[in-house]
Amino acid sequence: MRRTFLTVTGLVVQLVLIVGLILKFSNITDFELPQNDQKTVSFSQGGNELEGTLIMASTDGPVVLLVHGDGAQDRWSDSGYLPLVNTLLDAGISVFSWDKPGVGASTGNWLHQSMQDRADETLAAVAALRQVSGFEQRRIGLVGFSQAGWVLPRASAQTDDVSFLVIMGGAINWQAQGRYYAAIRLEQEGKTPTEIVVELTRQAAAHRVWFGGDTTYEEYIGAERAIGQSEDRILSEDRFHFARLNFREDARRNIAGLTLPVLVLSGAEDLNTDPQETVSVYRSLLDGVHPLSQFHIVPVATHALLSANRYNYQLPDQWPLATQARFVLSGRNAFEGDVLETLTDWIANVSKGAS
Template identity: 70%
Template sequence: MRRLTLAAIGLAVLVVIGSVIILAFSRIADFELSQGERQTVSFSQGGNALEGTLITASEDGPVVLLVHGDGPQDRWSGSGYLPLVNTLLDEGISVFSWDKPGVGASTGNWLHQSMQDRADETVAALKALRRMPGYEHRRIGLLGFSQAGWVLPRVPARTDDAAFLVLMGGAIDWQDQGRYYATMRLTREGRTPEEIAAEISRQAAASRAWFESDATYQEYFSAERAAGRSAEQVLSEDRFGFARLNHNEDARSDIAGLPLPVLVLSGAEDLNADPQETVSTYRSIREGGHPLSRFRVVPDATHSLFSARWYNYQRPDQWPLTAQARFVLSGRNAYQGDVLETVTDWIVAASQDMP
């Protein structure tokens, strides 16, 4: 009994020591907001009252506005942005982000927005910062994720307040992105090429029938249920309307008119948006444009530019507990390779006056 007790105590001590070592080398602190000066910034657009937080890292350094991807995102995306935010702040880059309509302290419904509405909202956010003392002449840029690929390229045509754009994991064409996403999902489910082709064809026909017509939501819902799809597989009425609003989005014409330096990063293992299409499209349209622009596919990186070895899932709710725990312990180290260094160095360079 005494030996068992001593063994148990020894094991407990080893567990404690191991936990201390893990915590000592972890990046948990990356999920705590920096101690930089914080201000609540409120503005309105499209009948919505919107609220966000501005964290000032320096008096005259660059500023980035975070532009969300899809989903009901609050200003820090449920703390998921914080490792990136703290990295930016450490480099003297101030950060502003706001709750999407209907999320957190913002009113409205983000699913009622077109990509044009989102661009107008981003312009309103820029103007709100410009009205703040000390921000009248700061170099302010936009850093957007995923769905922001249809938002960021629209903004410079509507305001001179943006100085640069950073796009992480963006897409080009809404329908192409949908096909790519479905193909990756079906492939990971083990479907045959023939099954995948048939399902992609079915989805394309359904999209034309429901999103390019005057069909009602009830007609859509009844038809989908009659076809054997469960209630969980059928879009909600809000999501149906959102898809109809944005079904024909294609960023190419807006990309062609960009006068600003642009950094585009796509993960080579992206399961949501085709990285080769995104980077090659920007290169073909913008190559020879602004000398600071860069377009890069990052090896072994996910849609969010995390390490594909540990975090390659299509949706955050698919992450197993092991991936969630690893992310909390890894913080900014969850990003693949030199992604964060690339982003911060480029922003600093792009915010300086051109010779």
């Protein structure tokens, strides 16, 4: 009995030591934020009452507003933003982010928004930030993810109060992005190239009817069920009207009007948006416009600029438990290569007005 007790005790001690070493050498603290430097900022836009958090990293450095991608995201995207946020704070860059309409402390429904609505909301956030003591004259930048690629160029065309833009995993054309996403998904499901072409052609024709026309949601549901579409692939009514609101979005015209510095970061292994199209469009429209603009395809990086060797899934809810645990322990090290250093160095360079 005593030997058994000692054996169990030894195993417990070893387990505690292993856990302690993992925590000591992990970046789990990247998911903790400095509480004493936070300020709640509220503002109104489009009939919605919105709330966010400003974290102050310095007394006079730049500040970035985080503009969400698709989905029901709270201000820190269910903690997923925190390694990035802490990296920005460590570089002396203050951060402001808010809950999307209908999420967290914000009222409304984000699925009722067009990209123009989202741009107006972003500008209202900029105006609210200007009312905070100490931020009246600071350089403000917009950092946007995925769907924000349609929001940021549109918002910056309406103000002179934004100093720079960062597009991470952005797309150019709504319909082209949908085709790219669907093609990747079909390929992962094991469809042949011929089957993929047939299905994409069917989808394109159907989408022109449902989202480019004036048919009803009930007609859409009936037609999808008639072809045997699974219920999990049929859009909710809110998502259906959201797609209709934004079906014709294309960022080219707004990109072409940009004169401020722009940093584009697209992952080479992006499964959601076409990195080649995004970077080539920005280069063709903005090359030579501002000397500080940069357009990068990051090798071995995902849609979110994480390491594609470990985190390459189309949706976060596809991550296995082991991948989630790895992300929590890795923190900022989950990002591919020196992408975060590229980001913070570029913001610091732009904020100093360096050439």
